[in-house]
Amino acid sequence: MEKNFIKLKDIKKIYKMGEIEIKALDSISFSIDKGEFVVVVGPSGAGKSTVLNILGGMDSPTSGELIVGDNEISEYSSRELTTYRRYDIGFVFQFYNLVQNLTALENIELATEICKDPLEPYKVLEQVGLKDRKDNFPSQLSGGEQQRVAIARALAKNPKLLLCDEPTGALDYNTGKSVLKLLQDTSRDNGMTVVVVTHNLAIAPMADKIIKIKNGKVESEEINKNPIPVERIEW
Numbered sequence: 001m002e003k004n005f006i007k008l009k010d011i012k013k014i015y016k017m018g019e020i021e022i023k024a025l026d027s028i029s030f031s032i033d034k035g036e037f038v039v040v041v042g043p044s045g046a047g048k049s050t051v052l053n054i055l056g057g058m059d060s061p062t063s064g065e066l067i068v069g070d071n072e073i074s075e076y077s078s079r080e081l082t083t084y085r086r087y088d089i090g091f092v093f094q095f096y097n098l099v100q101n102l103t104a105l106e107n108i109e110l111a112t113e114i115c116k117d118p119l120e121p122y123k124v125l126e127q128v129g130l131k132d133r134k135d136n137f138p139s140q141l142s143g144g145e146q147q148r149v150a151i152a153r154a155l156a157k158n159p160k161l162l163l164c165d166e167p168t169g170a171l172d173y174n175t176g177k178s179v180l181k182l183l184q185d186t187s188r189d190n191g192m193t194v195v196v197v198t199h200n201l202a203i204a205p206m207a208d209k210i211i212k213i214k215n216g217k218v219e220s221e222e223i224n225k226n227p228i229p230v231e232r233i234e235w
């Protein structure tokens with residue numbers, strides 16, 4: 001595992017709303033190794049989504065540094081950030097965000113069209129257990145299946161980093177578990193660096209590293225030497 005592949009140093013994010021300043025992130029520092037499965041957990045409003053958006057180049061810090069590999073992302077222009085989002089980052093959102101008039105396979109193909117070194121869309125669909133559903137539209141798939149397509153779409157880009165914002169937020173208990181298992185297996189089997197943001201502290205034991213965030217600060221950072229397979233976690 002490449003140590004400290006991603007580094008956040010004293011990241012602050014202040015949103016100005018007229019006279020009012022909202023400190024979403026108040027000097028956040030932590031690092032992520034290559035291939036690590038990281039869970040970022042904290043209560044609503046803690047700053048989790050802001051961390052994820054900065055990691056993914058969707059937002060820029062007010063101050064501080066974000067380094068990914070040898071690149072200082074926090075210095076990037078908006079054009080460079082576009083390239084970074086396109087080539088280096090896979091996103092998985094709570095509500096899947098699939099294109100409704102494209103099939104499962106077409107959704108994945110569309111994403112790979114703008115990439116440098118994508119994986120074969122059908123193979124990735126097979127990997128997430130959905131090859132038989134390739135010609136189905138999102139409305140013909142269950143929530144869990146749609147989220148699997150969304151994960152396949154993110155993975156097919158062959159990103160350096162997979163970012164997931166409450167990926168099980170819209171799923172029932174067992175479906176949520178199987179989606180988390182897919183993410184955990186993907187990290188293990190493909191050496192993929194995965195960051196999952198959630199308010200559900202119960203899933204923390206499945207992670208290699210747990211970052212707890214509260215009021216825009218890192219409350220604790222814990223390395224888990226023995227991550228538990230998600231199927232053995234109950235909540």
Ligand SMILES: Nc1ncnc2c1ncn2[C@@H]1O[C@H](COP(=O)(O)OP(=O)(O)OP(=O)(O)O)[C@@H](O)[C@H]1O
Nearest residue numbers: 015022023024043044045046047048049050051199
């Ligand atoms: N674009 C924005 N403009 C103004 N304030 C914002 C903006 N985005 C986030 N905030 C504020 O920053 C703080 C952190 O928000 P963030 O969405 O990162 O929290 P979160 O931990 O992801 O919460 P949740 O679990 O509810 O999604 C909140 O007080 C939020 O209102």
